[in-house]
Amino acid sequence: MLDPSREGGPEVFGARLVHNAPEGRARRLLLVVEEDIAPVPGQFLQLGVGGGGETYLRRPISIADWDGARGLLELLVLPVGKGTGLLASAQPGSIIDCLGPLGRGFDLDAAGPIPVLVGGGIGAAPLVYLARRLAERGCPPLTFLGASDHPGLAGEKSLTALSRGVVLATEDGSRGATGMITEVMLRNPGELEGATAIMACGPRGMLAALKGMARERGIPAYGSLEEHMACGVGACLGCAVPMSRPESGKSYLRVCADGPVFPLEEVILA
Numbered sequence: 001m002l003d004p005s006r007e008g009g010p011e012v013f014g015a016r017l018v019h020n021a022p023e024g025r026a027r028r029l030l031l032v033v034e035e036d037i038a039p040v041p042g043q044f045l046q047l048g049v050g051g052g053g054e055t056y057l058r059r060p061i062s063i064a065d066w067d068g069a070r071g072l073l074e075l076l077v078l079p080v081g082k083g084t085g086l087l088a089s090a091q092p093g094s095i096i097d098c099l100g101p102l103g104r105g106f107d108l109d110a111a112g113p114i115p116v117l118v119g120g121g122i123g124a125a126p127l128v129y130l131a132r133r134l135a136e137r138g139c140p141p142l143t144f145l146g147a148s149d150h151p152g153l154a155g156e157k158s159l160t161a162l163s164r165g166v167v168l169a170t171e172d173g174s175r176g177a178t179g180m181i182t183e184v185m186l187r188n189p190g191e192l193e194g195a196t197a198i199m200a201c202g203p204r205g206m207l208a209a210l211k212g213m214a215r216e217r218g219i220p221a222y223g224s225l226e227e228h229m230a231c232g233v234g235a236c237l238g239c240a241v242p243m244s245r246p247e248s249g250k251s252y253l254r255v256c257a258d259g260p261v262f263p264l265e266e267v268i269l270a
């Protein structure tokens with residue numbers, strides 16, 4: 001059930017939190033990992049957050065960045081409820097209980113020589129490690145980052161360093177162009193000239209707009225989906241989403257084990 005093509009297998013491990021600082025409305029967490037987890041960009045961890053009761057289930061959080069040589073793992077956590085609130089307030093020195101890496105990430109070979117990344121809000125988290133791996137292959141991406149407002153932008157500094165260019169947009173105009181990032185892309189169609197793939201993570205509306213844009217231009221597009229998760233390893237079917245594949249018609253796939261990254265053309269987003 002778990003993806004055999006991943007670089008490392010999933011495991012349970014403890015990671016020591018060494019840094020916790022604000023990044024806009026989110027928190028940037030740095031953790032030391034003893035194991036060589038060798039994640040694929042786009043994979044995630046199921047994190048035990050403690051607290052018992054309503055936070056009994058692990059919470060899925062993307063691997064925002066990974067430095068294998070130093071065993072340094074980066075997470076970007078937006079506190080939206082009790083679980084992410086507990087994570088965001090964890091103190092340096094705490095051990096975070098991790099299961100992973102999980103899921104199928106972005107296919108680096110599918111990115112081609114001129115990749116375009118698009119992140120919406122906290123959805124930018126997995127794009128940092130993706131941009132790093134693409135830059136290492138000599139194909140730094142052009143990155144589009146959007147959010148409702150400036151504090152909602154995540155990963156801006158790292159993505160600016162790792163990309164060949166970054167376009168920013170906020171709905172209230174507090175940083176970058178004014179409007180949704182997909183509106184800004186539509187206003188500047190030349191930016192997608194020659195793009196070999198679009199790789200994205202963010203709200204469904206953003207993914208739906210990208211799906212249309214990519215289809216119109218004949219560019220392959222891949223999106224990382226977010227769903228409520230229970231087990232995170234493909235067993236409970238709690239994260240199933242409808243897909244439409246030419247060979248099999250409508251079917252349901254599990255975001256945790258078959259994704260979270262899917263070709264947007266196959267995802268039913270409406």
Ligand SMILES: Cc1cc2nc3c(=O)[nH]c(=O)nc-3n(C[C@H](O)[C@H](O)[C@H](O)COP(=O)(O)OP(=O)(O)OC[C@H]3O[C@@H](n4cnc5c(N)ncnc54)[C@H](O)[C@@H]3O)c2cc1C
Nearest residue numbers: 059060061062076077078080081082083084125226227228
């Ligand atoms: C593959 C994957 C990767 C993710 N990566 C990150 C990340 O890098 N950083 C980050 O901050 N968050 C990420 N998330 C979202 C994060 O898992 C949820 O915000 C978290 O589980 C909410 O738990 P909670 O206890 O804080 O909130 P809860 O009290 O459980 O919920 C608070 C609110 O968030 C909504 N919510 C809960 N879980 C999800 C979910 N999975 N998707 C959408 N809405 C949800 C609830 O409906 C509710 O409105 C990711 C989710 C997935 C599936």
Ligand code: FES
Nearest residue numbers: 230232236237256
């Ligand atoms: S969360 Fe259980 S199958 Fe995906």
